Every structure is written in structure tokens, then in C-alpha cells.
Amino acid sequence: MTPGGTAAFHTLGCKLNFSETSTIARDLADAGYARVGIDDAPDVVVINTCSVTDQADAKCRNAVRRARNGNPDAFVAVVGCYAQLKPQEISQIEGVNLVLGAQEKFNLPKHLLQMQPDDPAAIDVNPIKEVKAFVPGFSSNDRTRAFLKVQDGCDYFCSFCTIPLARGRSRNATIAETLQMAGKAVDSGAKEIVLTGVNIGDFGKSTGENFLDLVQELDRAIAVPRMRISSIEPNLLDETIIDYVSRSQRFQPHFHIPLQSGSDRILKSMRRRYRTDLYAERIARIRQRMPLASIGVDVITGFPGEDEDAFQETYSFLQGLPISYLHVFTYSERDKTTAVRLEESVPVPIRKERTKILRTLSLKKQRAHYEQFLAQSREVLFEDSVEDGLRFGYTPEYVRVGVDASEVSANEIAEIRLQTIRAAGFIQGHRH
Numbered sequence: 001m002t003p004g005g006t007a008a009f010h011t012l013g014c015k016l017n018f019s020e021t022s023t024i025a026r027d028l029a030d031a032g033y034a035r036v037g038i039d040d041a042p043d044v045v046v047i048n049t050c051s052v053t054d055q056a057d058a059k060c061r062n063a064v065r066r067a068r069n070g071n072p073d074a075f076v077a078v079v080g081c082y083a084q085l086k087p088q089e090i091s092q093i094e095g096v097n098l099v100l101g102a103q104e105k106f107n108l109p110k111h112l113l114q115m116q117p118d119d120p121a122a123i124d125v126n127p128i129k130e131v132k133a134f135v136p137g138f139s140s141n142d143r144t145r146a147f148l149k150v151q152d153g154c155d156y157f158c159s160f161c162t163i164p165l166a167r168g169r170s171r172n173a174t175i176a177e178t179l180q181m182a183g184k185a186v187d188s189g190a191k192e193i194v195l196t197g198v199n200i201g202d203f204g205k206s207t208g209e210n211f212l213d214l215v216q217e218l219d220r221a222i223a224v225p226r227m228r229i230s231s232i233e234p235n236l237l238d239e240t241i242i243d244y245v246s247r248s249q250r251f252q253p254h255f256h257i258p259l260q261s262g263s264d265r266i267l268k269s270m271r272r273r274y275r276t277d278l279y280a281e282r283i284a285r286i287r288q289r290m291p292l293a294s295i296g297v298d299v300i301t302g303f304p305g306e307d308e309d310a311f312q313e314t315y316s317f318l319q320g321l322p323i324s325y326l327h328v329f330t331y332s333e334r335d336k337t338t339a340v341r342l343e344e345s346v347p348v349p350i351r352k353e354r355t356k357i358l359r360t361l362s363l364k365k366q367r368a369h370y371e372q373f374l375a376q377s378r379e380v381l382f383e384d385s386v387e388d389g390l391r392f393g394y395t396p397e398y399v400r401v402g403v404d405a406s407e408v409s410a411n412e413i414a415e416i417r418l419q420t421i422r423a424a425g426f427i428q429g430h431r432h
Contacts, residue, residue, distance in 0.1 A: 001075060001112045005043035007033040008070070010063045013050025015139070015196045015230060017080060019149040021048045023137030024079070024108055031109040041071040044112065048105070049082035049090075051162045051334070056082045061093055068095045075117050079105035081166035084125055085336070091121040101125030102167050106135045131168040134206070136177060138185040138193075144383045144393075144411045146190035147230075150178055150214065151197030155205075156233075158260075159271045159339040160303065160331065163198055170199055171206040175217050182222045191381055191411055192226035192252075193218075200229070201236025212241050219250050225413060226381060226396070231256045231298070234282045235274040242282070246289035252396040253293035255286060256327075260300045262317030263310040269342065270303060276317055287322050292372060294324045294398035299358060302331040302351025304342035311354055318361060324369040324398070326362035330355045363425075370427055373399055373418045377432045384410045392426065400426040407431045 007028045011021045024046060025035055036042050045067035049060050060082060067076050077098040078090050084101040091099050097119070098111055104124040115122060131153075139147040151172040154164045172178070185193055195218075197203070203211040211232075218227060227250045229241075234257050245251045257279070261267050264275045286293050299314065306314075318326065330351045333340045373395065380401045382393035390402035391410070401416055408414050408431060416429040 001044075001115060001117065003109075003113065004032040005034075006036045006040070007044040007046065008036050008038040008040065008042035008067070009046045009048065010038050010067070011048045012056075012059050012063070013048075013052060013081070015147045015194065016149060016152070016198060017048050017050060019137050019139040019147040019196055020080070020105070020135075021046070022139040023135065023149075024048070024105060026137075026140070027106070027109055028112075031112070038066060039070045042067075042074055043071070044075045044077065045070070046108065047076065047078045049078060049080040051081040051085050051166045057086070057089070060090060064093055064095045073117060075112070075115070077108060077111070079108070081163070084128060084166045085162060087123045087125040091123050096121050099123045099125065101131070102128065103131045103133060103135075128165055128168045132171065134171045134173050136173050136181045138181060138188075138190075140185075140188050140190075142384060143189045144381060145192040145194060146185035146188065147194045147196045148178070148182055148185055149197060150195050151200045151203045154199045155202070156199065156273065157271065159269065159342070160300065160334065160337055162334045162337060165336055167198055170202045172197070172203050174207045175204075175209050175214050178214060179217060179221050182218060182224075186222060186224045189411065191224060191413065192228065193222070193224050194228045194230050196230045199233060199236075201232045201241075211236065212238075212244065215241065215244060215251065219244075219248050222250075224250065227251045228254050229256075231258060233258060233273070234279045237282055239285055242285050242289055252398070253290040254296075254396070254398045255293065256296040256298070257282065258298040259318075260298060261303065261306070261310070262299075262314030263306070266303055266306055266310050266314075269305055270300075270339075280317075280321065283321050283323065292397050294369065295322070296325050296327060296398075297321075297323050298327045298329065300329045300331050301354035301358060302346040302348075304331075304339060304346065305344040306331075306346055306354075307344070315357065315361070318358070323365055325366045326358055328355050328358045328362065366425065367421065369397075370399055370421050373397070373427065374421070375418070377415050377417050379413050380408075380416045380429075381413050382408045382410055390428070402426045402428050403430065
């Protein structure tokens with residue numbers, strides 16, 4: 001293809017995927033492609049896929065269909081985790097021109113130069129064991145907040161997870177290189193940097209460094225008002241990290257810590273590297289150091305062997321923990337994972353019912369978290385988007401706040417008096 005034209009991007013899945021899509025978009029911009037929306041008849045459409053969420057195949061097909069509706073002649077490249085795992089299946093989807101795996105997606109401009117839209121679908125996916133390079137990057141769609149990629153891959157091989165198969169072993173850039181990328185994110189205008197990756201607490205394995213050193217160096221060297229740590233494994237979130245965040249002016253009092261089950265028997269079957277006693281200790285330490293911190297929890301319902309007793313254990317454990325919200329995932333079978341070979345499969349309707357029960361618990365936990373801040377003033381970083389005349393942002397403790405859009409600007413940190421909890425899951429407030 002001749003360089004130039006327009007390119008659109010559609011990202012499925014996690015914050016890390018959004019960071020990587022931004023890296024690919026910057027590479028295409030350097031190659032002469034102007035970024036447009038997927039419905040703006042782009043010449044090239046890049047679909048960055050996920051293997052974790054349900055219905056990866058259906059979501060991929062829907063994205064291809066949408067791309068073709070926008071421009072029947074568009075060149076469609078499908079990249080990322082699902083592309084790494086199922087390249088042949090994706091290449092058979094009508095309208096797909098190119099399938100690129102975990103490493104190859106960062107060579108998209110070269111592939112575009114070599115291909116024509118009427119060429120047969122091409123696949124460039126190396127075996128995952130050969131994927132060893134770390135490609136740094138940060139998301140730049142939302143100028144308020146940048147997701148800084150600090151780590152990739154995972155060595156844990158939990159029995160339900162395809163990520164090690166889709167992304168390879170744990171790896172990262174050096175702290176010095178990561179600081180350079182963080183500086184670029186700040187130069188782009190972001191006032192908050194979120195550290196993201198697959199297993200960020202494992203940072204340093206490939207460079208002989210560690211995650212606490214990274215946090216301290218970012219805090220010392222990067223002049224940005226806010227930083228957050230995204231999802232981090234409980235066994236890697238040790239007391240030194242918790243204590244450092246509690247003293248930091250930049251790192252916000254907000255943690256997201258995967259649990260997956262409140263039953264030690266199920267945790268063992270999942271091949272998780274901790275048990276509920278360690279998890280409870282981590283939560284207690286955060287609450288001791290940061291009483292108002294936001295603590296989010298990932299949990300999976302309906303894992304094989306989760307009988308009623310195990311689910312009740314999970315419910316009781318979560319109910320008793322001083323946490324702020326849950327991300328609840330319904331277990332679904334994944335090819336090439338060991339969990340698919342486990343017996344005692346939980347019927348899908350029961351899985352979904354348990355998900356519903358835990359999401360109701362999450363709403364109660366979130367409301368209790370929000371109630372602590374009513375009639376108080378908090379600094380809120382406001383985002384670009386406006387809905388129903390309100391501009392939204394977040395407090396340090398990850399409370400979502402809506403304010404009349406005329407009172408505040410995008411990417412502004414303003415002191416807001418928090419007044420009323422709304423059913424849509426935010427607190428309405430006014431500028432102080």
C-alpha cells in the first residue's frame with residue numbers, strides 16, 4: 001500500500017491494550033496516516049483484540065463488520081492477544097486482510113508497505129516462546145490520564161488464564177527507559193499517569209530491578225500531579241509498597257488487587273500464589289495506613305469446583321473486607337488452559353446468578369465508600385467528556401464526581417464539595 005491516508009483503531013480489553021494501541025497509532029502517524037474514527041471511512045482499520053473477556057471471537061467479528069460498514073474497501077488488520085492465540089480462525093473472517101501477533105503488531109507500518117488490499121489474508125504470528133522484546137508505550141487518547149506500560153507478559157500460568165500464552169514471559173524496560181517514556185506522557189499533557197502491565201508487581205525480573213524502586217524513581221523524577229498503580233497481585237504488593245504510597249504526594253490512595261476467590265480450596269485449584277489470610281493482611285495494612293483509600297477487587301464466579309459452600313465462603317469473605325468495589329467476571333472456558341480439564345463444571349445459569357449477587361454486593365460497597373466523602377471537599381481531576389451537562393472526574397480515592405460543565409474545564413484539578421450520591425454511580429458536587 002502507498003503510505004498515507006487515514007487510519008482508525010478499535011481496542012478490546014484492558015488498559016494495557018489501550019496503551020499499545022496508542023503506540024501503534026503513533027507509529028502509523030509517523031508513516032503518514034492521519035487518525036480518524038472507525039465510522040469515518042478510514043483507509044486502514046486496526047482492531048486490537050483481547051483473549052480474556054468473554055466472546056472474543058464475536059467481538060472481533062463485530063469490529064470487522066463495523067470497519068467494513070464504514071468503508072467496504074478498508075484494509076483491516078487484526079492484532080493482539082486473540083490474534084496470537086487464534087490466527088487461522090481470524091484470517092478466515094470475511095474482510096480481514098492481516099493478522100499480527102504479540103510482537104508483530106508493532107511492525108504494522110512495514111506490513112502495510114508490503115501489502116495491497118486485494119492480497120489474500122496474511123498472517124505473521126511467531127510462537128509465543130520467541131516473543132521476548134519489550135515495547136514501551138503510553139496511551140494518549142485521553143489527555144487527562146496516560147496509561148504507562150511498564151511491564152508485559154506473565155510467568156504465573158494461573159489455571160484459568162490465557163495471557164502467558166498470548167503475551168509470553170514477564171519482561172520490562174529498565175527504570176531509566178521507563179522514566180523517559182513517563183516524561184513523554186507528561187509532555188503530552190497528562191496530569192495523571194497510571195502504571196499498567198500484565199503483572200506489574202513483577203517489574204524488574206528482566207532487568208535486575210524491582211517495582212518499589214520504579215515507584216520511588218517515578219515519584220522523585222516525574223513532575224506530574226498524580227500517579228496510580230493499576231492492578232497488582234496481592235503477593236507482590238508488600239508492606240514497603242503500601243507504606244511508600246501512604247507517604248507519597250503523587251501516588252494516589254487507590255489499589256486494585258485481584259482476589260478471584262474467597263475459598264482457599266478454589267485459589268489452590270486456580271494456581272494462585274496466595275491464600276485468603278495473606279489477602280486480608282494486605283487489605284488491613286492499606287486501611288491502617290490510608291483509611292479512606294479506594295480498594296478494588298477482581299473476583300471470578302463459577303470456576304470449576306465452586307460448589308455452594310465455596311461461593312458462600314467467597315461472599316462472606318468479601319462482605320467482611322473493608323473494600324470499595326468489585327470487578328466480577330463470570331468464568332468461561334478457555335482453550336489451552338488447564339482449567340478446561342477440571343471436573344465439576346458449574347452450570348452457566350448458576351455462574352451468572354452468582355455474578356449478579358456479587359455485583360449487588362459491589363454496589364453496596366461502593367455506596368459505603370462514597371458516603372465517607374459526602375459534605376467534604378476533594379480535589380477532582382476532570383476529563384474531556386461531558387454527559388447531560390455534567391463533566392466528570394475522579395478524586396484521589398477514585399470517587400467519580402460530576403459537576404456542571406460550566407464550572408470546570410477538561411484536564412483541570414479543582415476543589416469540589418461533594419453533595420449527593422446519584423444512582424448512576426457518581427457523586428454530584430459544586431466547585432468550592
